[in-house]
Amino acid sequence: MSHLENRRRLTPLNITMAYAIIGVAWGAASCLFPAVLAHQSFMYDAVETVNHALFVLGTAGLLYLLISRSTGEASRGRESLSRVNRALKTFSGCNQALVRASDELQLMQEICRTIVEVGGYRLAWVGVAEHDTFKTVRPVAQWGDRDGYLTDLDLSWADIDHGRGPTGTAIRTCTTQIVQNIKYDPSWALWREAGVQHGFASSISLPLVGRDRAMGALVIFAAEKRAFGKEEVKLLEELSADLSYGIEALRMDAERKKAEKEILLLASVIEQSMEGLLLLDSDGTVKYVNPAIEIITGLDAVDIVGHDLATLGADEENGSFYRYLLDALDKGECRTGHFIHIGDDGDFYEIDATLWSISDNTGAVSNYAVLIRDVTHEVKLERQLRQAQRMEAIATLAGGIAHDFNNNLASIITCTEMARDDIPPESPLRELLDVVLKSSYRGRKLVKQILTFCCQGEQERQPVQIEPIVTECLNLMHASLSSSISVRTEMGENLGLIMADPTQIHQIIMNLVTNASHAMRHKGGMLDVAVENVGLDTAAVSGSPDLPSGRYLKLSVKDTGHGMDQKTMERIFDPFFTTKGHSEGTGLGLSVVHGIVRNHGGAISVSSKPGGGATFEVYLPRIDQAGTTAGTVGERVDLSGSGNILFVDDEEDVVFGCKKMLERLGYQVTTGADGVQALELFRDNPEGFDLVVTDQTMPRMTGTELSRELLQIRPDIPVILCTGLGAAAEKALLKEEAEQAGVRELALKPLDREEFASTIRRVLAQRAQG
Numbered sequence: 001m002s003h004l005e006n007r008r009r010l011t012p013l014n015i016t017m018a019y020a021i022i023g024v025a026w027g028a029a030s031c032l033f034p035a036v037l038a039h040q041s042f043m044y045d046a047v048e049t050v051n052h053a054l055f056v057l058g059t060a061g062l063l064y065l066l067i068s069r070s071t072g073e074a075s076r077g078r079e080s081l082s083r084v085n086r087a088l089k090t091f092s093g094c095n096q097a098l099v100r101a102s103d104e105l106q107l108m109q110e111i112c113r114t115i116v117e118v119g120g121y122r123l124a125w126v127g128v129a130e131h132d133t134f135k136t137v138r139p140v141a142q143w144g145d146r147d148g149y150l151t152d153l154d155l156s157w158a159d160i161d162h163g164r165g166p167t168g169t170a171i172r173t174c175t176t177q178i179v180q181n182i183k184y185d186p187s188w189a190l191w192r193e194a195g196v197q198h199g200f201a202s203s204i205s206l207p208l209v210g211r212d213r214a215m216g217a218l219v220i221f222a223a224e225k226r227a228f229g230k231e232e233v234k235l236l237e238e239l240s241a242d243l244s245y246g247i248e249a250l251r252m253d254a255e256r257k258k259a260e261k262e263i264l265l266l267a268s269v270i271e272q273s274m275e276g277l278l279l280l281d282s283d284g285t286v287k288y289v290n291p292a293i294e295i296i297t298g299l300d301a302v303d304i305v306g307h308d309l310a311t312l313g314a315d316e317e318n319g320s321f322y323r324y325l326l327d328a329l330d331k332g333e334c335r336t337g338h339f340i341h342i343g344d345d346g347d348f349y350e351i352d353a354t355l356w357s358i359s360d361n362t363g364a365v366s367n368y369a370v371l372i373r374d375v376t377h378e379v380k381l382e383r384q385l386r387q388a389q390r391m392e393a394i395a396t397l398a399g400g401i402a403h404d405f406n407n408n409l410a411s412i413i414t415c416t417e418m419a420r421d422d423i424p425p426e427s428p429l430r431e432l433l434d435v436v437l438k439s440s441y442r443g444r445k446l447v448k449q450i451l452t453f454c455c456q457g458e459q460e461r462q463p464v465q466i467e468p469i470v471t472e473c474l475n476l477m478h479a480s481l482s483s484s485i486s487v488r489t490e491m492g493e494n495l496g497l498i499m500a501d502p503t504q505i506h507q508i509i510m511n512l513v514t515n516a517s518h519a520m521r522h523k524g525g526m527l528d529v530a531v532e533n534v535g536l537d538t539a540a541v542s543g544s545p546d547l548p549s550g551r552y553l554k555l556s557v558k559d560t561g562h563g564m565d566q567k568t569m570e571r572i573f574d575p576f577f578t579t580k581g582h583s584e585g586t587g588l589g590l591s592v593v594h595g596i597v598r599n600h601g602g603a604i605s606v607s608s609k610p611g612g613g614a615t616f617e618v619y620l621p622r623i624d625q626a627g628t629t630a631g632t633v634g635e636r637v638d639l640s641g642s643g644n645i646l647f648v649d650d651e652e653d654v655v656f657g658c659k660k661m662l663e664r665l666g667y668q669v670t671t672g673a674d675g676v677q678a679l680e681l682f683r684d685n686p687e688g689f690d691l692v693v694t695d696q697t698m699p700r701m702t703g704t705e706l707s708r709e710l711l712q713i714r715p716d717i718p719v720i721l722c723t724g725l726g727a728a729a730e731k732a733l734l735k736e737e738a739e740q741a742g743v744r745e746l747a748l749k750p751l752d753r754e755e756f757a758s759t760i761r762r763v764l765a766q767r768a769q770g
Contacts, residue, residue: 104247124142164187181201182200209244289305338351406750409440481517496533498553520559529556564606648674650695651695674701682713710742
């Protein structure tokens with residue numbers, strides 16, 4: 001007989017029936033059998049037997065009820081114990097997950113898995129309470145949702161229809177919500193059908209509370225009704241509290257790691273920053289300096305940290321900076337200042353310092369911070385910008401002056417040349433006229449220098465080797481150099497070529513060498529002239545931020561003379577600025593050098609300090625093509641000619657002189673005082689002129705405007721345009737307006753008689769050829 005069969009026999013009914021049968025049998029035997037043996041009345045004994053049987057049957061029924069109740073309670077106890085054991089296993093497994101967890105979502109997922117697999121529940125999920133308009137409950141972790149129940153779940157924790165379910169209520173009220181029978185519970189009205197279809201019979205929603213507010217809820221579904229007893233609910237509530245703590249701890253740990261990462265990043269930024277930082281306590285003692293402070297001040301951190309500002313302020317050279325900070329601390333002020341600092345190498349550099357206070361949680365000032373920026377380079381760039389702006393303004397002014405000066409020189413030179421031609425060689429007036437011409441030529445040369453400074457004196461360029469020019473200049477200067485000055489040259493190997501005007505390069509070298517020798521004229525010294533190839537990296541530190549990338553030739557002229565201070569260096573390229581005496585220089589030399597270098601697409605820089613000599617470095621774009629030799633001077637041409645010329649200029653003296661000069665050369669000349677008058681003369685007789693010579697800058701109508709009008713009347717009329725603005729104007733006009741304005745040639749004032757006559761003959765010859 002099996003154990004299962006024994007259990008089946010020992011049911012309350014079997015026990016009761018056995019008791020009844022045995023009791024009735026025993027009663028009958030005890031009553032009837034003695035009566036038969038004693039021959040007593042059988043009826044009396046039968047009644048006794050029935051009474052006994054009824055008693056036994058009654059007690060048997062009572063016994064059945066007692067045994068049945070006891071068995072039910074035992075069964076329910078075993079079931080409750082089983083559920084508590086299930087909850088304990090779940091609680092234990094979840095606690096292990098809490099101990100091992102390192103990620104918030106991983107923890108939630110592991111808790112849900114343990115609840116389903118260890119606890120035997122149907123589904124467990126965690127919902128996060130969002131703070132959007134709808135106050136959505138968003139599932140973030142789950143285990144057991146095989147059919148996608150949570151996919152379309154529409155939950156809220158607001159006090160609305162979708163928020164009055166067990167989960168929304170648990171989050172909103174921070175209380176546990178238990179539903180023992182989903183099928184009939186009214187709180188499940190909106191989700192009942194889907195829940196029943198997925199096999200859910202009961203549920204519990206446990207709030208996850210952190211920092212006095214609900215973060216979300218842990219929701220568990222069971223397949224059986226009344227699945228959550230008191231002890232089980234108590235354990236699950238402890239589990240939700242532990243999960244809340246675990247989530248909070250993980251979040252705090254994540255925030256701590258994030259803060260540590262930000263602190264490390266900030267520390268790295270401070271350590272690697274090129275700007276210096278000092279941290280002071282309220283008494284002015286330096287607590288911290290970053291590495292940039294050592295670079296800026298030249299002092300090691302050990303020489304600063306731990307010292308107070310009063311001690312540092314005792315330094316004679318840089319103490320004013322620290323005394324300034326100490327005064328600001330004493331007065332409780334936040335300040336910004338600019339200082340000149342002296343480095344270990346004796347060089348001066350400029351710094352900006354900003355001091356501000358740092359307060360603690362109570363608002364009391366606990367520390368001070370000082371931000372120090374080395375602005376030497378920025379200040380240098382600002383000075384260069386101001387100098388460039390000043391040079392541009394002066395160039396504009398000089399260009400206008402040169403134009404008017406050229407007009408005056410044009411009439412002086414032309415008339416003087418004609419007067420000289422009319423005087424016999426032995427006449428004393430000829431000598432006087434020679435002086436006038438000599439002075440006029442010097443004035444013309446001065447105007448050319450001004451135009452060169454204005455970047456308007458560009459000549460035709462060609463590939464040039466700079467070494468022969470350097471050698472030639474030094475040979476020319478040799479006789480004029482003091483015997484106390486030694487010259488040393490250094491030429492790099494495989495030097496490239498530059499595209500330049502050789503005369504202007506000669507002018508650069510002569511000016512720089514002359515200035516260097518002048519600086520050493522009293523005490524003598526060493527003059528170093530060097531030429532080398534350089535690339536972008538070397539050129540980029542030349543002090544010219546707008547110097548483009550590329551290959552350059554660097555010309556260096558270095559002397560050991562008296563040097564210059566910063567204020568002098570800021571002005572040395574200004575026109576007419578000079579440190580020489582009135583009889584020793586005009587102040588145009590370095591201005592012209594600056595204009596030539598800039599016009600060639602290069603840059604020039606200077607470094608000097610009083611008593612330490614000066615070094616000029618010129619950067620010129622390098623090319624690699626082979627050089628060509630300059631062309632030979634052309635043969636002298638015949639200046640005479642014939643034809644009818646319309647000459648237009650608003651300067652009366654220029655008109656007078658040029659008319660006389662052209663008539664002597666054989667031309668018939670008609671003059672106009674401005675463009676409007678000339679246009680009327682031309683309209684009256686358009687075929688009566690072979691050539692029009694016109695000034696560019698005139699009132700009422702410019703030369704190019706006049707040329708356009710003449711072209712409309714007679715398309716084949718050649719025009720020569722005269723200007724005193726230099727070759728830059730020539731480029732602009734010929735490139736932008738030549739075809740439209742009909743300009744054939746451009747003559748630069750003051751007009752040279754031979755060059756002007758050659759230009760006229762060339763234009764007329766081109767017209768004759770068609």
